Amino acid sequence: MERHHFLLRRLHSLTGIVPIGLFLVMHLTTNSTILWGAFNTRIDGEGFDRRVGTFQKEVEFINELPLLLLIEITLWGAIAFHSVLGVYYATSGKGNTGAYRYQSNLRYSLQRWTGYLGFLFIVYHIATLRWGWSFLVPGGTEWSHHFAASTLAAALRGGDEGFTALGVAVSLFYFLGVTALVFHFANGLWTAAITWGLTVTVTAQKRWGYACTAIGAGLMVAGWASVVGFAALDPAEARQVEMSLHGEVPTDGGEAEARSMDVSSRGGDTIEHSGGQH
């Protein structure tokens, strides 16, 4: 540990940017399609919600990536490395924002607290939605990449029908987790530039600070859009769209999908209605 002090410190800094930070950018960009997907005119939007459709296509694209498991394991490894070392480093200091109320000092403490919160969130997020620990999901929803938006919405809301109390708690946890991680990344980008010696003068540090604020603000919008977009999504309606994408929607109420149709008859109507318009 002491022999490789410098290497470990710099790897800790590096892994926060690549691959973790880079992944965060791509992940939030993809997930926010649940809102801006409405403007996606390049998807065949006839008869369904373009948001759900765009997100489903994105998820399918990711699932078709070669060596996906290798990418995932690299990410999990990097997150574990960054977190374990991060906690070790963070516990070596002692915050003093009470006596020294400088903005940079508040960010120092926030960087540590958002790290802890963000790590808990990531573990919950991956465990429930990727590793299938559905016993931790209120309502027991298991995420499926075939029904990406609907199962995610159900996991956030605590079930298929409206918000449950626990569902509100999960959605809130997602909101806080995403907020913490975006802050952690943007502030980490700023401090990394000092650590590596890129921004030496106060002027340079200020300039890079504005850039990091802009990056953080943009990512924050994407992150909040994702959480709000999925929490506000009706799982049953989304499922209809996904089934129609898979070519599974029965034209006149087939038996297999009868239950889903019942749950969301309104969604089914919308499909038929807008389908008729075109």
Place this chain on the structure above:
Amino acid sequence: MAAEASTGMNERVIRVRLKRQDGPDARPRWESFDVPVGTGSNVTSVLQWICAHPVTVEGKNTTPPVYDSGCLEEVCGSCTMVVNGRVRQACSALIDHYCPKDGDELTLEPMTKFPVVRDLSVDRSRLFSNLERMRAWVPVDGTYDLGAGPEETPEAQQTRYVLSTCMSCGCCLEACPQYTLETDEEAWDRAFVGAAVISQARYFNMHETGSSLKKVRLTELSGPGGVSDCGNAQNCVNVCPKEIPLTESIAAIGRQVTAHNIRQFFSGD
């Protein structure tokens, strides 16, 4: 007697709460004193008055409090202590600023990142030990005359002059969340050196003769307790009484250490 150090204007009495400790291992306790002050009084003159009148507000006779002071003009750094919760020099801490009204309260504590010797006096040996560890000097000792010193550009001189004003007072270390009390001398070589020492390494690395020790310094700064232990809270630059650009020094050393380690990785020495 010391009360006469004030001009006699705006005479008032303030309540001074003092954190006292009889020795390095003694338990700290609080004592309060009512002190007459006037325009121009500072924390050091208040302490002088208390030493001359060591009676607490309860009327109890006590020992005169121990404190350090030297230059009385904020250039020696010896009177550094925690005034109303924030670290600074006692001599330049004006009572008119802290206690403008009669009965206002002033709290004095020793620095928390160094072991207390007694009352407000602390032992800052770790700081000096770390300056030694960082070879914070220009090596000129030898068996022959090295001749005239190197020429220096006005630009470099401008940068280096500010760095040279560091008085090793320890404010930057007291305010740093990454710098924590370490009483075990054996651990000083692995504990964080702090902004003052990093800035001195930069100062001597910029000197043409001093830079002959640059590699040694950068290797030391790459290891445990080196520049990577900085958490970028940037309190150091905010509390530095000499307004030394400490965060620029940290970033500059960060850059030197990055280059040094990349070079070392490929050259292998």
